[in-house]
Amino acid sequence: MPTENQVLPKIRYGEIVTSDFVPPWWAKNRHVQTIYPRFMQKRAALNYRKEKLILPDGDFVDLVWAGDVKQSRGLITLFHGLEGSIRSHYSNDMAANLVSQGYAVVLMHFRGCGGEVNLKTRAYHSGETEDAWYFLNWLEQKFPETRKVAMGFSLGANMLLKLLSEQPKQKILKAAMAISVPFKLDLCSTSINHGFSRVYQTYLLKSMVQNLLKKMRFIDYKNLLTVTESDIKKFKSFKEFDQHVTAPLHGYASATDYYQQCSSINFLADIDTPTLVLHAKDDPFMHESILPEEKDLSAKVALEVSEKGGHVGFMQGAPWRPKIWMHQRANEFLRPFFTGPTDIVSVNKA
DSSP: OOOTTSOOOOEEETOEEEOSOOOOGGGOSHHHHHHHHHHTSOOOOOOOEEEEEEOTTSOEEEEEEESOGGGSSOEEEEEOOTTOOTTSHHHHHHHHHHHHTTOEEEEEOOTTOSSSOOSSSOOOOTTOOHHHHHHHHHHHHHOTTSOEEEEEETHHHHHHHHHHHHOTTOOSOSEEEEESOOSSHHHHHHHTTSGGGHHHHHHHHHHHHHHHHHHHTTSOOTTTOSOOHHHHHTOOSHHHHIIIIIHHHTTOSSHHHHHHHHOGGGTGGGOOSOEEEEEETTOTTSOGGGOOOGGGSOTTEEEEEESOOTTTTOEEEETTEEEEHHHHHHHHHHHHHHHSOOOEEEOOOO
């Protein structure tokens, strides 16, 4: 853990800079970076407890708590990615890392992602911020004196950036961090439907379809969806699912309309919360053409980009003892918000 006298890396808010991440010789391939932490690396030990948060519409989300909030340096809220949970490698291991640094952690599972099927027809998507905003306000009422920061991964990162833009005057979160963001949802849906990346799409789509079919056993969707269970089982891409399920269930005219309205690249300029974004150009879930330009960023958003790193990978170290660089970067970024003024360099934007 850094000492009080150590100089932390400056944050270049309003700019796009090259990150400090350098992959080891054995993990320069983007698929190794993406797959190894998920299937090969041993999960960090994490003791946690569960809580069900009832939402205003009578549905619920499952929360996972780790660490003691009242004895901690502060509270870090986590938002997972598509079909993710506390069991996802990036969620579990980041939570364990943060607890080891003296923070408490709470992860909000999106509707239907905590191991239980949710009660309403609606689910979650890349731009669904209502549940997260309710959750953050609930946290503020529960722990008004505790400093809070939010962190999102992939879909959860896109959602968090959109939320911060929608709530530019919010005072709940001192800062935010977004990792492996699908800035342009339309291009991401196209990119992941090509080459080896289709393996990821198939894996995640299978889970999405199975969860929907479970809900259809006790919830009537016939007036909401034009597709049958048989049609749903034949979906081959995210865009098909979004066109026939995500869009109609959540008030969008089409998948294209959903992508246009929820892509976080459209919201970066309005964020007024100090935010660090980490991204790898070789992310196999997307193409590097999705990256914003500096003109897209507000003066409170810092984007650090690496050539390598995969999707929520960023592994370093030896193959038998890998280290996750984004843990180190998170620790460096978070510390000033809980110990004193942040050492930043910001640019002036008109």
